[in-house]
Amino acid sequence: MTKDEALKEALYLIEAFENGADAEDYYMDICRFKEALEQPVVKDSLTAQKQWQGLSGDEIGEAQPPIDVKMSMDEFMDTFARAIEAKLKELNTK
Secondary structure (H helix, E strand, C coil): CCHHHHHHHHHHHHHHHHCCCCHHHHHHHHHHHHHHHHCCCCCCCCCCCCCCCCCCHHHHHHHCCCCCCCCCHHHHHHHHHHHHHHHHHHHHCC
């Protein structure tokens, strides 16, 4: 059961309780939910997602291009943005 599936199931149980679900049905739903949570998580390589990696302040500083008085602000920002993009891509596509 994924985290999202568990959250959806928990919400379903809360709503069922609030709507006065039959006690026996509610109990059976809770038992089914507990059993599902006890099952080992199987990670499918197609659906498993890697935790996103951001940049530290130092890494952002390293990406900053040198100041060039001949470079327009647009050129500077474009160069800086592309350097940050490249660093993020490098970190998150390994």
